[in-house]
Amino acid sequence: MVVQLAKRRFNISQYHQMNEAGILTEDDRVELINGEIIEMSPIDRRQATCVRRLINILSELLGELAIVDAQNTIILNNLSEPQLDIALLKPRADFYEARHPQPQDILLLVEVADSSTEYDREVKIPLYASSGIYEVWLVDIYEQVIIVYRQPTTNGYSEIKTFQSGDILDIQAFYEIKSNVNMVLGSN
Secondary structure (H helix, E strand, O other): OOOOOOOOOOOHHHHHHHHHOOOOOOOOOEEEEOOEEEEOOOOOHHHHHHHHHHHHHHHHHHHHHOEEEEOOEOOOEOOEEOEOOEEEEOOOOOOOOOOOOOHHHEEEEEEEEOOOHHHHHHHHHHHHHHOOOOEEEEEEOOOOEEEEEEEEEOOEEEEEEEEOOOOEEEEOOEEEEEEEHHHHHOOO
């Protein structure tokens, strides 16, 4: 006989209260996804290198057209505050001091996947789609591909393309700006 245990869901306010009370600390690598506090895997060397490379590439390509944000949180809804690898945000004079970025502020989200590929693809990316995030890149550093998700619907993304070594990709919000997959993956 299988017993189904009840889960306690938390909203963003309760999640922040846990942080303020010291229940969760800055050393805890967690995020709030669909009301559940999820422990994130440690950042390995290859993932960190790819994130740094992306920060450099995107900052150089976009200048002041967007804020390149890394390893910070966004608020998707009252039950989800994921921590992502990279976000391109609409420029704001206060650099989002007044509040965390929300879906309408996001031009592009990038998840760099090491051991989290399946979780990113099956949990986080559908959550981004249902929140209306227009474009998400899943950089799979082990398979050496970038999967681009565009045109969100409530059931996921209607456009999904895989880019490999040598391919050129663009950012939907800045279609005239191109980047080479090899630059992002660090391959020659």
